[in-house]
Amino acid sequence: xxxxxxxxxxxxxxxxxxxxxxxxxxxxxxxxxxxxxxxxxxxxxxxxxxxxxxxxxxxxxxxxxxxxxxxxxxxxxxxxxxxxxxxxxxxxxxxxxxxxxxxxxxxxxxxxxxxxxxxxxxxxxxxxxxxxxxxxxxxxxxxxxxxxxxxxxxxxxxxxxxxxxxxxxxxxxxxxxxxxxxxxxxxxxxxxxxxxxxxxxxxxxxxxxxxxxxxxxxxxxxxxxxxxxxxxxxxxxxxxxxxxxxxxxxxxxxxxxxxxxxxxxxxxxxxxxxxxxxxxxxxxxxxxxxxxxxxxxxxxxxxxxxxxxxxxxxxxxxxxxxxxxxxxxxxxxxxxxxxxxxxxxxxxxxxxxxxxxxxxxxxxxxxxxxxxxxxxxxx
Amino acid sequence: xxxxxxxxxxxxxxxxxxxxxxxxxxxxxxxxxxxxxxxxxxxxxxxxxxxxxxxxxxxxxxxxxxxxxxxxxxxxxxxxxxxxxxxxxxxxxxxxxxxxxxxxxxxxxxxxxxxxxxxxxxxxxxxxxxxxxxxxxxxxxxxxxxxxxxxxxxxxxxxxxxxxxxxxxxxxxxxxxxxxxxxxxxxxxxxxxxxxxxxxxxxxxxxxxxxxxxxxxxxxxxxxxxxxxxxxxxxxxxxxxxxxxxxxxxxxxxxxxxxxxxxxxxxxxxxxxxxxxxxxxxxxxxxxxxxxxxxxxxxxxxxxxxxxxxxxxxxxxxxxxxxxxxxxxxxxxx
Amino acid sequence: xxxxxxxxxxxxxxxxxxxxxxxxxxxxxxxxxxxxxxxxxxxxxxxxxxxxxxxxxxxxxxxxxxxxxxxxxxxxxxxxxxxxxxxxxxxxxxxxxxxxxxxxxxxxxxxxxxxxxxxxxxxxxxxxxxxxxxxxxxxxxxxxxxxxxxxxxxxxxxxxxxxxxxxxxxxxxxxxxxxxxxxxxxxxxxxxxxxxxxxxxxxxxxxxxxxxxxxxxxxxxxxxxxxxxxxxxxxxxxxxxxxxxxxxxxxxxxxxxxxx
Numbered sequence: 001x002x003x004x005x006x007x008x009x010x011x012x013x014x015x016x017x018x019x020x021x022x023x024x025x026x027x028x029x030x031x032x033x034x035x036x037x038x039x040x041x042x043x044x045x046x047x048x049x050x051x052x053x054x055x056x057x058x059x060x061x062x063x064x065x066x067x068x069x070x071x072x073x074x075x076x077x078x079x080x081x082x083x084x085x086x087x088x089x090x091x092x093x094x095x096x097x098x099x100x101x102x103x104x105x106x107x108x109x110x111x112x113x114x115x116x117x118x119x120x121x122x123x124x125x126x127x128x129x130x131x132x133x134x135x136x137x138x139x140x141x142x143x144x145x146x147x148x149x150x151x152x153x154x155x156x157x158x159x160x161x162x163x164x165x166x167x168x169x170x171x172x173x174x175x176x177x178x179x180x181x182x183x184x185x186x187x188x189x190x191x192x193x194x195x196x197x198x199x200x201x202x203x204x205x206x207x208x209x210x211x212x213x214x215x216x217x218x219x220x221x222x223x224x225x226x227x228x229x230x231x232x233x234x235x236x237x238x239x240x241x242x243x244x245x246x247x248x249x250x251x252x253x254x255x256x257x258x259x260x261x262x263x264x265x266x267x268x269x270x271x272x273x274x275x276x277x278x279x280x281x282x283x284x285x286x287x288x289x290x291x292x293x294x295x296x297x298x299x300x301x302x303x304x305x306x307x308x309x310x311x312x313x314x315x316x317x318x319x320x321x322x323x324x325x326x327x328x329x330x331x332x333x334x335x336x337x338x339x340x341x342x343x344x345x346x347x348x349x350x351x352x353x354x355x356x357x358x359x360x361x362x363x364x365x366x367x368x369x370x371x372x373x374x375x376x377x378x379x
Numbered sequence: 380x381x382x383x384x385x386x387x388x389x390x391x392x393x394x395x396x397x398x399x400x401x402x403x404x405x406x407x408x409x410x411x412x413x414x415x416x417x418x419x420x421x422x423x424x425x426x427x428x429x430x431x432x433x434x435x436x437x438x439x440x441x442x443x444x445x446x447x448x449x450x451x452x453x454x455x456x457x458x459x460x461x462x463x464x465x466x467x468x469x470x471x472x473x474x475x476x477x478x479x480x481x482x483x484x485x486x487x488x489x490x491x492x493x494x495x496x497x498x499x500x501x502x503x504x505x506x507x508x509x510x511x512x513x514x515x516x517x518x519x520x521x522x523x524x525x526x527x528x529x530x531x532x533x534x535x536x537x538x539x540x541x542x543x544x545x546x547x548x549x550x551x552x553x554x555x556x557x558x559x560x561x562x563x564x565x566x567x568x569x570x571x572x573x574x575x576x577x578x579x580x581x582x583x584x585x586x587x588x589x590x591x592x593x594x595x596x597x598x599x600x601x602x603x604x605x606x607x608x609x610x611x612x613x614x615x616x617x618x619x620x621x622x623x624x625x626x627x628x629x630x631x632x633x634x635x636x637x638x639x640x641x642x643x644x645x646x647x648x649x650x651x652x653x654x655x656x657x658x659x660x661x662x663x664x665x666x667x668x669x670x671x672x673x674x675x676x677x678x679x680x681x682x683x684x685x686x687x688x689x690x691x692x693x694x695x696x697x698x699x700x701x702x703x704x705x706x707x708x709x710x711x712x713x
Numbered sequence: 714x715x716x717x718x719x720x721x722x723x724x725x726x727x728x729x730x731x732x733x734x735x736x737x738x739x740x741x742x743x744x745x746x747x748x749x750x751x752x753x754x755x756x757x758x759x760x761x762x763x764x765x766x767x768x769x770x771x772x773x774x775x776x777x778x779x780x781x782x783x784x785x786x787x788x789x790x791x792x793x794x795x796x797x798x799x800x801x802x803x804x805x806x807x808x809x810x811x812x813x814x815x816x817x818x819x820x821x822x823x824x825x826x827x828x829x830x831x832x833x834x835x836x837x838x839x840x841x842x843x844x845x846x847x848x849x850x851x852x853x854x855x856x857x858x859x860x861x862x863x864x865x866x867x868x869x870x871x872x873x874x875x876x877x878x879x880x881x882x883x884x885x886x887x888x889x890x891x892x893x894x895x896x897x898x899x900x901x902x903x904x905x906x907x908x909x910x911x912x913x914x915x916x917x918x919x920x921x922x923x924x925x926x927x928x929x930x931x932x933x934x935x936x937x938x939x940x941x942x943x944x945x946x947x948x949x950x951x952x953x954x955x956x957x958x959x960x961x962x963x964x965x966x967x968x969x970x971x972x973x
Contacts, residue, residue, distance in 0.1 A: 062901070577868070
């Protein structure tokens with residue numbers, strides 16, 4: 001048993017922390033305020049190889065592990081949750097399914113450009129009538145000669161627009177229910193594929209969230225990812241991995257809010273002493289810190305299991321559930337500790353509170369996580 | 380080593396385009412104190428080209444003797460040329476102490492020279508004194524100004540130290556002082572000259588020497604942006620002051636490096652120092668805490684700047700500055 | 714083109730605080746970092762690698778923990794790393810340090826030796842020029858930019874108080890670089906992943922070409938007589954008042970002090 005990061009992981013944390021502090025944090029308020037995609041940061045992250053952390057070197061990646069990946073998302077999200085989710089959605093939801101299910105040709109075609117950040121990736125599962133109940137897919141894919149023809153809409157898709165490669169889940173045989181669902185790789189610019197309206201969101205406002213519209217969109221036959229009918233399994237497995245990313249994002253938001261609050265409560269004086277000197281503050285802060293550390297252990301444990309080929313589905317769900325609820329609790333209390341200032345945009349905690357909320361919702365709501373955890377318990 | 384064979388306090392006199400740099404006169408002032416304590420002479424080592432006319436200035440500021448090295452090879456500062464010339468002076472005259480200004484020239488020349496004569500060099504001293512056993516004690520900041528260390532060199536001669544500009548105080552020129560001027564002819568080994576000067580560029584745009592200012596209006600992170608610095612300019616204009624800044628604003632590209640006060644910038648000791656929106660990191664304090672009167676304005680009442688200020692105001696600099704400028708303009712008109 | 718970059722591990726002095734009660738330094742928990750000017754020097758070397766395929770060696774003298782900055786240099790793109798570590802180097806002042814590093818450099822081939830202008834824990838700016846003297850190399854300090862003129866000549870830009878100088882220098886030479894010369898690259902993820910797979914060469918006093926009497930405490934002319942935390946001056950009055958009143962207080966105090 002060893003809870004220490006390896007030297008390599010430590011070195012990585014040193015780099016990503018400095019990068020987040022110097023390059024990401026200064027832009028966080030601005031991209032939130034302007035609701036704009038952080039293209040300049042994406043370019044910098046691409047140069048460092050942050051879009052291909054767990055991708056093996058032979059596919060142009062950095063050859064790192066999922067612990068490093070989770071540290072990256074945590075540290076980026078500590079500074080800016082939007083930036084964290086750009087990398088998380090790309091890596092967990094697009095790069096990972098290609099890495100895990102792609103043919104050698106697909107891997108050679110897509111992974112080098114995705115790992116280098118030249119192409120950004122996205123993932124389309126959710127539909128207007130298929131959210132938590134992912135089996136209710138209405139988007140269809142029909143084989144016509146050498147091409148699949150896609151029709152339907154996907155909503156709330158992270159990175160939609162800036163992304164070049166989309167993993168799209170569609171029904172290929174409705175009678176087979178979940179066994180009739182397949183996964184496809186769709187490139188931006190394919191005729192019949194358009195990006196619909198951009199959502200105006202409460203938090204992570206710099207991340208692009210939009211609709212994918214498929215109207216007789218024809219893609220080559222070889223863009224089927226995995227087997228026909230294997231799409232539901234791919235989607236569920238992809239979400240398992242994605243939950244590590246979102247758990248790390250929530251952890252980062254929580255840590256960021258805690259750090260801000262420690263700083264503030266050391267400086268802010270009321271009734272003649274710093275509010276951090278009051279036992280009420282200290283006890284609450286101690287509880288928050290404890291929750292954050294527990295969340296971190298869950299995240300690292302899930303990432304460790306993924307790296308070592310140990311089943312991690314329930315671990316990822318527990319990490320995401322606990323980290324997301326921790327993020328919500330810590331940020332809410334952080335705003336409270338900041339008082340009136342916390343409610344203003346002069347301090348970052350209100351943004352963190354808005355950002356935290358999504359972690360309880362996307363890539364499976366907290367209720368879905370409980371279903372996954374319980375299913376493992378009663379199987 | 381026979382230390383008694385080494386005598387007198389020598390000062391490297393830095394000139395640029397024939398203009399003696401203020402730090403050289405400051406060093407002569409300090410050398411005077413040290414030489415008096417030792418009962419020895421102050422000697423100025425004065426390399427350059429067509430500089431002979433300035434020797435009297437050095438005597439007026441405290442030198443007993445000037446070793447004038449007037450040579451075309453020394454027109455512009457180049458490391459090897461200067462090291463050869465001064466090394467020959469050291470070999471011939473055997474100084475006990477050699478002081479240099481901690482300028483870009485002194486900090487380039489000093490270590491190269493010390494290595495050539497094989498002796499120690501203490502950098503950027505803020506205090507020089509003679510101990511009871513007649514050694515030079517050089518005190519300097521370390522760890523970013525967090526710690527002071529007193530350094531001695533009791534085994535090698537000469538004892539060498541550099542001192543930052545603005546730290547020592549020059550003496551008033553005394554035109555009645557007399558001294559000896561010696562012309563020194565160095566023998567150059569030109570085969571060692573492997574650095575050639577292409578051009579020297581002075582960037583005059585906005586360049587001022589903040590170490591010379593009597594009043595400094597210094598703005599930091601709390602001032603924030605370029606537009607707010609214009610308000611500082613207005614205050615400076617009313618007070619006939621210069622605007623200076625902290626490292627954060629230089630790093631942010633808002634102010635140029637030559638206006639930076641602190642450990643990695645300049646050491647200043649004006650009569651009045653306004654620290655506006657400057658929290659007072661130890662590195663900044665190291666460069667300004669010797670100022671005669673410090674007025675600090677900062678939003679954060681726990682800012683360390685209030686530990687060194689004579690007058691502290693907790694408040695928003697950007698609100699106070701325009702009002703203060705207006706009020707001072709009225710007061711000074713009276 | 715062969716390049717050697719001398720780097721140093723230093724405590725991050727911006728993180729050092731003073732205990733307000735005892736006046737002593739609080740060094741606990743202060744991170745160790747690659748000295749900023751040295752990082753600027755390494756970046757300058759790595760740009761020559763990008764441009765001319767130069768081979769970049771980094772060398773540091775320090776305790777075994779200094780391995781960390783060599784790994785960092787690998788992750789930034791350095792090709793070779795040497796750690797000079799030996800109890801016989803301990804207690805070295807700048808002259809003895811420069812003798813040790815020069816002793817190591819004598820056993821190596823190079824066209825350019827880079828060093829940072831100064832280290833933030835000592836701020837002396839001496840080791841670079843002293844090494845240049847021991848090795849008989851031409852030196853330029855305070856370098857902020859560099860161009861290659863031909864195989865044997867560099868054009869360098871040196872920062873001065875008044876502006877800058879353009880200088881031509883023959884190689885081999887030694888240049889000391891400012892952190893502000895460039896924006897050093899971050900370690901790349903792929904570089905980090907392989908940094909610990911590479912070999913850091915461990916050298917001691919027997920590996921280098923120098924008289925042992927010139928090393929460590931024995932080879933140091935300067936000694937620390939005493940060191941002490943700088944006493945802070947007594948704080949003056951502090952007022953928390955509105956802007957109008959603040960202006961009144963400032964003006965009246967400046968009058969009292971005859972400053973205006």
